[in-house]
Amino acid sequence: VTRSQLAERDGFGRVLRAEWTKFRTVRGWVIGMVVAAALIDLVGLFAAGQGNIACSPGPGGPTKTGQACIPPVPLGPGGEAVTDSFYFVRQPLAGDGTITARVTSLTGRYGGGAGPASAAGGPLSNIRPGVQPWSKAGIIIKASTTQGSAYAAMLVTGGHGVRMQYDYTGDVAGLPGAVSAASPRWLRLTRSADTITGYDSADGSRWAKVGAVTLPGLRATVQAGMFATSPAYVQLTHSFGGSTGQVGPSLATGVFDHVSLAGDRAGTAWAGDNIGDQGAYGPQTSQVEGYRQAGGTFTVTGNGDIAPVGAGPASSVGPTAPIEEHLAGAFAGLIAVVVIGAMFFTAEYRRGLIRVTLAASPRRGSVLAAKAIVVASVTFVAALGASIVAVVVGTRLSRAGGQFVLPVSRLTEVRVIAGTAALLAVAAVLALALGAMLRRSAVAVTIAIAGMVATYVLGVAQVLPAGASEWLLRVTPAAAFAVQQSIPAYPQVNDQYTPPAYFPLAPWAGFAVLCGYAALALGLATYLLRRRDA
Amino acid sequence: MSEPEGRGAAWTEERGTSDEGRRCLKGAPEASGKHSMSRQAPAGERPGGGQTSIRDCLHAEWTKVRTAPGTIWLLAAAMVLTVGVSTGAAAATRCPSGAGCPVDVTKLSLTGVQVGQALVAILAVLMISAEYGTGMIRTTLTAIPRRSAVLAAKAAILTGLVLAAGTAGVAGSVLAGRLILPGHGFTPANGFPPPTSPSPFLSLAQGPVLRAAAGSVLYLALVGLLSLGAAAALRDSAVAIGAVLALLYLFPIVAAVAASQNWYRHLEQIGPMTAGLAIQATTGLRGLPISPWAGLGVLAAWAAGALLLGGVVLSRRDA
Numbered sequence: 001v002t003r004s005q006l007a008e009r010d011g012f013g014r015v016l017r018a019e020w021t022k023f024r025t026v027r028g029w030v031i032g033m034v035v036a037a038a039l040i041d042l043v044g045l046f047a048a049g050q051g052n053i054a055c056s057p058g059p060g061g062p063t064k065t066g067q068a069c070i071p072p073v074p075l076g077p078g079g080e081a082v083t084d085s086f087y088f089v090r091q092p093l094a095g096d097g098t099i100t101a102r103v104t105s106l107t108g109r110y111g112g113g114a115g116p117a118s119a120a121g122g123p124l125s126n127i128r129p130g131v132q133p134w135s136k137a138g139i140i141i142k143a144s145t146t147q148g149s150a151y152a153a154m155l156v157t158g159g160h161g162v163r164m165q166y167d168y169t170g171d172v173a174g175l176p177g178a179v180s181a182a183s184p185r186w187l188r189l190t191r192s193a194d195t196i197t198g199y200d201s202a203d204g205s206r207w208a209k210v211g212a213v214t215l216p217g218l219r220a221t222v223q224a225g226m227f228a229t230s231p232a233y234v235q236l237t238h239s240f241g242g243s244t245g246q247v248g249p250s251l252a253t254g255v256f257d258h259v260s261l262a263g264d265r266a267g268t269a270w271a272g273d274n275i276g277d278q279g280a281y282g283p284q285t286s287q288v289e290g291y292r293q294a295g296g297t298f299t300v301t302g303n304g305d306i307a308p309v310g311a312g313p314a315s316s317v318g319p320t321a322p323i324e325e326h327l328a329g330a331f332a333g334l335i336a337v338v339v340i341g342a343m344f345f346t347a348e349y350r351r352g353l354i355r356v357t358l359a360a361s362p363r364r365g366s367v368l369a370a371k372a373i374v375v376a377s378v379t380f381v382a383a384l385g386a387s388i389v390a391v392v393v394g395t396r397l398s399r400a401g402g403q404f405v406l407p408v409s410r411l412t413e414v415r416v417i418a419g420t421a422a423l424l425a426v427a428a429v430l431a432l433a434l435g436a437m438l439r440r441s442a443v444a445v446t447i448a449i450a451g452m453v454a455t456y457v458l459g460v461a462q463v464l465p466a467g468a469s470e471w472l473l474r475v476t477p478a479a480a481f482a483v484q485q486s487i488p489a490y491p492q493v494n495d496q497y498t499p500p501a502y503f504p505l506a507p508w509a510g511f512a513v514l515c516g517y518a519a520l521a522l523g524l525a526t527y528l529l530r531r532r533d534a
Numbered sequence: 535m536s537e538p539e540g541r542g543a544a545w546t547e548e549r550g551t552s553d554e555g556r557r558c559l560k561g562a563p564e565a566s567g568k569h570s571m572s573r574q575a576p577a578g579e580r581p582g583g584g585q586t587s588i589r590d591c592l593h594a595e596w597t598k599v600r601t602a603p604g605t606i607w608l609l610a611a612a613m614v615l616t617v618g619v620s621t622g623a624a625a626a627t628r629c630p631s632g633a634g635c636p637v638d639v640t641k642l643s644l645t646g647v648q649v650g651q652a653l654v655a656i657l658a659v660l661m662i663s664a665e666y667g668t669g670m671i672r673t674t675l676t677a678i679p680r681r682s683a684v685l686a687a688k689a690a691i692l693t694g695l696v697l698a699a700g701t702a703g704v705a706g707s708v709l710a711g712r713l714i715l716p717g718h719g720f721t722p723a724n725g726f727p728p729p730t731s732p733s734p735f736l737s738l739a740q741g742p743v744l745r746a747a748a749g750s751v752l753y754l755a756l757v758g759l760l761s762l763g764a765a766a767a768l769r770d771s772a773v774a775i776g777a778v779l780a781l782l783y784l785f786p787i788v789a790a791v792a793a794s795q796n797w798y799r800h801l802e803q804i805g806p807m808t809a810g811l812a813i814q815a816t817t818g819l820r821g822l823p824i825s826p827w828a829g830l831g832v833l834a835a836w837a838a839g840a841l842l843l844g845g846v847v848l849s850r851r852d853a
Contacts, residue, residue, distance in 0.1 A: 028773075043784075047791040328791040332784055339776035346772065350667055440604075441772035442656050442663065449779045450652050457783050458648060460790065468626035500790060 012370065015361045019370040023378060026347075029340050033378060036336035036424070037386035043329030044390030048321075048397035073404055074148030074276070076168040076308065077215075081320075081406050084147040084168075085276035085304025086136075086229030089291045093141065093224040097263020098190045101139050101226060101256045102204060103156050104181050108135045109288075110233040110250035124284050130250075133159030134307075134494050135230040137254020137300065139187050141196055142223050143215065147276045150215040152196040153227070153306070154187035158252070162187070163492070164198035164210040168308045171492040172211040174200040186258070194218050204258065224261060225270065226291075226298055228254040231305035234494055249280035251288055253301040276304060311406060311487040312495035312502070321403045322501060323416060324484035326394030327387060330420050331453055337379045337424050338448040339441075341431030344375050346441035354534045364529045368436060372522065375432055376425040384421035391417055408486045419483030419511060426511075426518050427452060430477065433521035437528055451477045451517070460499040470504045477517045479503070482510025591678055591687035598670075599661060599691055608657040609699040612754075616650030616703030621710040629719030629726075639720055639736060640746045640816040643711025647750045648811070650703055651757045654696050655778045658761035661688050662844075663771030671853050681848045685766055689841065692758050700754035704747050712736040742816035749813030749830055756830070757782070759837040760806060766844025781836070782807040799823040806836040 023029055076082040093099070108131030138155025152166040154174070162174030162185055179185045186201040197212040230252035272291045280303050281288050291300040311322040345368075348354035361367055391413070395405050408416075427448065434444035455478040459469035473479050482503035489497045503510055599605050623645035629637060665671035678684050716735060720726045727735050738744045760781070765774040785805025792798045802808040802823035812822050812829030819825065824832065 043788055043791075046788065325791050328787060331787045332780060335776050335780045335784070339772045343770070343772045441770075442659050442775045445772050445775045446652050446656050446779065449776070449783070450649065453779065453783045453787070454649060454652060457786050458645075460787075464623055464626065464645065468623065471626075 011361070011363070012366050015363075015366050015370040016373060018357075018360065019367070019374045023344065023374050029344070032336055032340045033382045036333040036340070036379075037382045039332035039336060040327070040329035040383065040386035041390050041393075043332050044326040044394045045397060047328050048326050048394035048401070048403075073309065074146075075407065076148050077150045078167065078169060079407060079409060080169065081309040081404070082148055082168045083231075083276075083305040083307050083309055084149075085302075086227045086306055087289050087291060087300055087302030088140070088142075088145065088223070088225060088227050088273045088275050089270050089298060089300055090142075090145070090223045090225030090273060091261060091268070091270055092221050093191070093261065094221045094264045096190075096192050097224070097261065098188060099139050099141065099224045099261045100186065100188045100258065101260075102184050102186050102258040103137060103179050103254055103256055104184045105255040106135065106137050106156050106158060106179050106252060107131055108158060108230055108250055108252045110230075111248055124281065124288065130233075131158035131252065132230055132233050132250050132494065133157065134305075134492065135228075135250065135252035136163075136165075136306070137228040137252055137256075138226070139189055140225065140227050140306075141189050141191055143218055145223055145273055145275055150218065151306070152189060152198065152213050152215060154189055154198040154200060154210065155227075156185050156187070156254070158230075160492075162200045162210070164213075165306070165492065166196070166211075166213040167215065168306065169490065170213060171490075172198075174198070174208075174210040175202060189224070191218075191222070191224075191263075226254070226256050226259065226300050227306075228252045228300040228302040229304045229306060230302065231307065231494060234496065249303055251301055251303050253299060256298040256300065257296050259296065259298060270298075274302070280304075305493075307493045308490055309406065310490060310493055310495045310497075310501075312497060320406055321398050322406050322486045323391055323395060323408060323413060324420075324486050326390045326398070327416070327420050327484055329390060330383075330387070330424065330481075330484070331456070333383060333386065334424055334427055334452060335449055337375075337383070337428040338431040338452075339445055341375050341379075341428035342435035342441040342444040342448070344371055345432050345435035346439060346444065349439050349534075358534050365526045368433075368522065368526055368529055372429045372432055375428045379428040380421050380425040383424040384418065387417045387420045406487055412486050415507065416484055416486050419507065423480045423483055423511065423514065426480070426514050427477070430514070430518040430521055433518065433525040436525035437521065448477075452480070452514075453478075456481060456499075469499070473499060473510075474504050475513070477514045479505050479510040480514035483507045588683070588687070591683050592690060594674075594677065595661075595684075595687040595691045598674075599695070602660070602664065604660060605657065605695075608653050608660075609695060612650045612653035612657070612696075613699050613703040613706070615653060616646035616700075617706035617710060618646060619649045620644060620646035620707035621714065624711045624714040624718070627715070627718060629721075629724050636817070637720070638815060638817045639711060639715055639726065640708075640743050641814040643707050643715065643736060644704065644746060644750050644814045646703065646707050647753060647814070648807070650700075651754055651782065651807075652779065654700070654754050654758045655761040655775060655782075657695070658692055658758040659765040659771050659774045659778065661692060661762060662765040663769060663774055666769045666853075667771065675853050682845050685762070685841065685845050685848055689759055689762055692762055693755050696755045696758040697751060700751040703754075704750045708736060708738065708743070708747055745826065746814045746816055749826065752830060753810050753813055753833065756810065756833045756837045757806070760833070760840045763837065763840025763842070763844035767840070767847045781805075803829075804832065806833045809833060 073081045074084050109127050109129050110132065111126050111128045135158040136155045138153055140151055140153035142151035143149040150167055152164070154162065154164050156162055156179045161176035164172040164174060175185060177183065183202070186204045188199040188207060190197045194214050194216055195212055196215060198210040199207040200210055201207045230250040232247050233250045234247050270293065274289055277285060289301055289303055291298055309320065311320065348357060357367055358364060398405050431444055431448040434447055435441055438444050455472050455476040458464050459472040459478065464472065482505045485503050485507055487501065489502050505513065620643050624643050627637065627642055665674060674684060675681060712735060722728045736743060738747060761774070761778045764778050765771070768774040768777060785801055785808050789798050789801035789805070789808065792801060809824050809829040810833030812824050813826045815822055815826060
């Protein structure tokens, strides 16, 4: 380290200190930061704490509120909330073994249900034939009949060919095409210790391996058999002014033959179980769900899904909230920090302080850098504290009010909270740079707010058609709000993957878009600051 | 740094010592020279001691706004953005044939108003904040000590400018929708009127379309007045524009996360933007949280409240 480098570093340290002194001695800016933090919490806690959510009358009683609303939501092996509800024709399988079956048909019905819409004609009225794209029938090896237990399955679907699915989030594609009597599908699962391997075949003689999966800690005796299940049907019309949608239960019926279970089994008879029955068809559920055995042919009908619970409207576990719903206040906080960020530079011009500043440290780039560091650090710290409070307290309030807060891993929670704070910090830097470029705080503030908040309103409040809003959330700085998305989009679950629950870009990719804008603005601001007369 | 600290003895308030107060509103009996600006201000700046009439106030404000470098660009940008965003929204929307699309084409072709309003807000905020930024406000209030008259004159000039620019922007938006949408499936086959019929597609001859279009122009003017009042109350341009845009854009965001339907409707009913834009709806009026004219009334109440607050702050506080 040479002396000149030391002097330079010392010089930047002094500039940094000068800018920090400027920031902390202006009462309005300190108050503004406190206001930003308070807004984040106020809006977030408002979203969470609106009292108890009234549930519709349950099948066995009057209207319930609060915790009683939510049936216990099972958690999968990965800790995520899952739906685990299907009709299971099973036998115990002790130790290693193989189950094979041929599926000759998968049909479905949808509509009806125990909801208020069909109350007049009963749950089975208004039911129509039709298979859902992710209706499933196939063979499964499952740790136990407990909901949320580990599994691996080979299955045929209504519209996505043969799949191997495991532990709720895993999904591997097998043979494509629909199943029919003319074009049946042979499915096979082989257990060897903790590893389960799936195969499929079109003719029962040439088998192809689809995938192998390890289910750690699988017990010696597991349950193996056939299943059928069908998720809620979703019909959404994306349009201007919102998406109108219909959601309702559906049924899938799979026909199996050539069923064989090879291994040491504990029993020899097949038993039927309606796992996690959701009562979608009310008291008539047993009329439509179940299985028939005629010779070697099994006909299994079920309703439900074996899948992770998403944050979209088709998730059927009742009122759910992802954790980021408690961070909606970030928009309010964003407006406050953008105002402070822009003023942190433009105020220098108003009082002519800029001439003193630039006389004291003629390296203009480092003045801008020091201001950026100061405003970003202060914003990050204030927003981080507020976001932690909003998520931690908001989650509790939501739970107390009867909402199911979708569980996420600790790492995801940290990413959502720290990402929100970082988003606000970078937005403040963007506003600072815009202020330095334009010297007019009103225009700088408006551009920053229009770029992040107005575009989000246009894109999310369903003002624009779906395609345009997705485009907006890719190319504008509002893309950064993707960092708040805590529940990933699952392609194997039919749902509405639109904001505010889902963003078109991956979390950090969206954040990078904002950083790109901020870097561009900082570069331009440095260039203009050096070239222009102060 | 953010607060003007340097106002010193030269600008101390003095009450009831001059006759300037009478000058702006001719014959206004209550104009007793309250809050005259400056003790140095000579009683008769204008040779001959002529009195400042409302026309003079308007003329002064008109000259200021006309010669400010940003005005024409902001008005042009408001117009261009309104038309541009509306055109983009229309171009991005398609009606698949036979599906029957529940699209409010009038509202769709007026989408740009939601962005154009931000520029109207800048213009309005700068009409006051820029004067505080440069110290011009002291000259203004010296010339016209009756402060409410200054605000009224600014409001009148602003309203005129925004009505003109807004009419152009809204007319352009409707025209764009008329030209683009029939090519995107909004045809008689899908239940939309053809261009040649007694009540043609998106024609201002239809009552609801005219109401939506004229209401959108009024909406922009009211957003301008709301911003003007906020700027008079808050003074600093960055703070004022931040507050106005927060008022406009935060209501729909907070409403969207409100878990209960009641809260959602209430927030949509009281938000200046969410309520005010109800004026653009021409279909599904029953499902709206608030009826079109009542919604515009909510925005008008916001604007009136902001102007009142701005007027009181302007009269009470030292400039």
